[in-house]
Each structure stands twice: as C-alpha cells, then as structure tokens.
Amino acid sequence: MRCYVQAVGIVSALGEGLERTRAAMAAADTKGMHVEDGWLPQGPACVGRVSSPLPELPPAFAEHDCRNNRLLAAALAQIRPQLDAERERHGAHRLAVVIGTSTSGIAAGEEALATKLRSGAFPSEFSYRQQEIGATAPFAARLIGSHGPAYTVSTACTSGAKALIAARRLLELGLCDVALAGGVDTLCRLTVCGFTALESAAPERCNPLSRNRRGTNIGEGAALFLLGRTPAQVALAGAGESTDAYHLSSPDPTGTAAEIAMRRALSEAGAAPERIA
Numbered sequence: 001m002r003c004y005v006q007a008v009g010i011v012s013a014l015g016e017g018l019e020r021t022r023a024a025m026a027a028a029d030t031k032g033m034h035v036e037d038g039w040l041p042q043g044p045a046c047v048g049r050v051s052s053p054l055p056e057l058p059p060a061f062a063e064h065d066c067r068n069n070r071l072l073a074a075a076l077a078q079i080r081p082q083l084d085a086e087r088e089r090h091g092a093h094r095l096a097v098v099i100g101t102s103t104s105g106i107a108a109g110e111e112a113l114a115t116k117l118r119s120g121a122f123p124s125e126f127s128y129r130q131q132e133i134g135a136t137a138p139f140a141a142r143l144i145g146s147h148g149p150a151y152t153v154s155t156a157c158t159s160g161a162k163a164l165i166a167a168r169r170l171l172e173l174g175l176c177d178v179a180l181a182g183g184v185d186t187l188c189r190l191t192v193c194g195f196t197a198l199e200s201a202a203p204e205r206c207n208p209l210s211r212n213r214r215g216t217n218i219g220e221g222a223a224l225f226l227l228g229r230t231p232a233q234v235a236l237a238g239a240g241e242s243t244d245a246y247h248l249s250s251p252d253p254t255g256t257a258a259e260i261a262m263r264r265a266l267s268e269a270g271a272a273p274e275r276i277a
Contacts, residue, residue, distance in 0.1 A: 001168070001171065001172045002235045002236065002237055003167075003168050003171050003172075003179075003227045003228065003229060003235065003236050004227065004228060004229070004230060004231055004232035004234065004235050004236070005225050005226070005227060005232055005233075005234040005235070005236070006082060006086070006178070006226040006227065006228050006230065006232055007079040007082040007083075007225075007226040008078075008079065008223070008224070008225055008226075009074075009075035009076055009077070009078035009079040009182075009222070009223070009224040010075055010078070010221070010222070010223045010224070011050055011052070011071060011074045011075050011078075011221055011222050012032070012048070012050060012219065012220070012221030012222075012223075013032025013033060013048035013049055013050060013051070013219050013220070013221065014029060014032060015032075015052070016052050016074065016078070017078055030205060031051075032048050032049060032050070032051060032219075033046060033047070033048050033205050033217060033219075034046070034047060034049060035203075035204065035205075036049075039187075039189055039192040039193070040189075040192060040193060040196055041193075043203070044203070045192050045196070045201065045203065045218070046202060046203060046204055046205050046206070046217045047187055047192065047217060047218055047219060047220075048187075048217060048218070048219025048220065048221075049187060049219070049220060050071065050220055050221060052074075054067070054070035054071060054073070054074050055070060055073055055074055055077060056070075057069065057070065057073060061139070061142075061143070062125075062127075063127040063129045063130070064127075064129055064130060064135065064139045065125070065130065066105035066107070066108035066130035066131070066186075067105065067107055067108065067186045067220075068101070068103075068104055068105040068107070068108075068130075068136070068184060068185070068186040069105060069130070069136070069139055071184050071186060071220065071221065071222040072099070072136070072139070072140055072184045072222050072224075073143065074222065075182070075184070075222035075223065075224045076140065076143065076144065076180075076224060079224065079226055080144070082226055083095075083144050083180065083226060084144075086177075086178040086226065086228065087144070087145060087146065087178075090177040090178055092145055092146055092147040092148070093147045093148050094148055094176050094177040094178065095144070095146040095147075095148045095176060095177070095178055095179070095180070096146070096148040096149040096150065096167060096170045096171075096175065096176035096178070096179040096180070097137045097138075097140050097141040097144070097146050097148070097149070097150040097151075097179070097180045097181075098137060098149075098150075098151060098152075098153060098163045098164075098166045098167040098170070098179060098180075098181045099136045099137040099140055099152055099153070099163055099180075099181070099182060099183065099184060099224075100152070100153040100154070100155070100158075100159030100160040100161070100162060100163035100182070100183035100184075101133065101136045101152060101153075101154055101159055101183060101184055101185055102154060102155075102156050102157065102159050102185050102191065103133075103185060103186070103188055103190055103191055104131055104132060104133045104135065104136050104152075104154075105130040105131040105132075105186065106131045106186075106188050106190050107131075107186050107187065107188035107189075108126065108130040108131050109126075109128075109130070109131035110188060110189055110190065111123075112126040133152060133154045134151070134152050134154075135152070136152045136184065137150045137151050137152040138150050138151075138152075140180065144180065146180070148175075148176050149170055149175055149176060151166075153166060159183050159185075160182055160183025160223065161183075161239075162241070163181045163182060163183060164181045164182070164225065164227070164236060164239070165239045165241065166181070167179035167180075167181035167227050168181075168227065168236055168239065171227065171228070171229060177228065177229070178226065178227065178228040179226075179227045179228070180224060180225075180226055180227075181224070181225050181227055182222065182223045182224035182225050183222070183223060184221070184222035184223075184224075185220060185221070185222075186220045187218065187219070187220040191218055192218050195216065195218055198249055199215075200215050200216055201215050201216060201217065201218060202214045202215035202216060202217055205217060237268070237269035237270075237271070238264075238265040238266060238267065238268030238269030238270075238271065239264070239265050239268060240260065240261035240262060240263065240264030240265035240266075240267075240268070241261055241264070242257040242258075242260040242261040242264070243257060244256060244257035
C-alpha cells in the first residue's frame, strides 16, 4: 500500500523548516558544523549542532523536559495545524505516533550523572523519563492529543526509517487513518564516543560522496512526517527491510542484506533500478 506525506516538520544543523533546509543544502551551508572540545576524552570532535532556540515545553511536561524532546517539539510545531486538522477529522484514537530514536534524552542523563559525581546528588529537575528510550513517542502523542497507537523504535541508525515503515504498516492494517512518524536524536557523548571507538567518526568536517571522505560526523535533529492515505505530491511507494546477523556493528562485506532491502523496496514500488535518479 502506498501512503502519502501530508506534511513535514524538520530541524537540524541546516536550519528549521523545509525551505530553509532546502536552501542550506543547495548552498552547501556548513555553518552548523563545528569542531568542539568536550565530546571526547582525548580531543575535539566535529559535530552538527542545532543553533536556533528551541521552544520551552508546557509546565505539564516538566518531567519530559530535555533537549531531545524540545527538538521533537520544534519539528512538531511546524506541522501542528495539519496535525490538529487530521485529529479533528478522524478522531484522536485514529492518529498513530511512531518515533525513531537511538539515544532519546541520554544527554540529560549524562549531565545529571556528571552533577551527581561532583555534588553527590542528581539535579532536582532531572527525571529518568527525560532519557527513557520508550518515552519519546508517548510524549509526542500526549503533546498532540493522540489516543491511537504510540510507540518508539530504537534500532540505532535505522530508527527513523523503520518508524516510517512501521507507521505505514499501521495504516495498511487499518489501525489508524493518519500517522505521525519520523526520528529525533540529540548530540551526546555516548554517540560521539561510540562512533569514534568504531573508528567511523572524522575528527574534521567530512566530505560526503567524495573520494576524500574520511568517516562521518555526528549531528542532531528531528524530522517528522504526517502520513495518510490521501494522495499527495510525495508518496512512500516502497520499503525494504533485512538483516544479516553478521556482526554486532559491521555489515556483511558482501552487501547481501543491503541488496535484499533495496530490491524489496524497488519491488514494492514497482520501479526498476535504472529509474532511480
């Protein structure tokens, strides 16, 4: 089944909103990338940081107040009118929420633990709900007044993509009429140190799609898609999932699993490889 993108909310180191993001990409804008100290024990790291101010959460959400949820709320605010309209049209119980995240608000936990090591106590404003992996989607559902299915997907780098596939499946099964799906992650030492330990992170700004590329840079951001059955300009035409169980952090060097996923996506979309630009 094809589902369609009704609206998109996005915030990243490129900026906020579709138009600003598109313009920054076209201009190869790298102002959001910075080499900063403090991320690694042995030296600086190049990271992509959201520079725009993030909205404060309503007082009722004080236990969930962390940078990750504020990023999520900033992306949500961009498509709130469309979300509200769809909720009123179909009913709150027919609006699903599936959000992907790899670390949730673990940055808040890192800061809280550092405070405890210095002072002997966690900060009074810290709550474990700020960093709980499974709390991201229920937080978003509560924020938009959804009473439909709501759950978090956490499968590392594939979390956001799998959230879109899961949301499409809910639409396909008739468990909802519209779904909010996407991903959100915040800069944290856990991720930066993890990718560095895997020898995947570049100490300087990397060069994507270049023969001179040296690893990757870690960034933060949120991208949310409102999916529904109403035809629109952009469709989720096909998707593919696979696994090779080859290694905890490395794919099978033959690329078999990646090929299977891509072929499944093409097959679902009814598209031939040569049609993909």
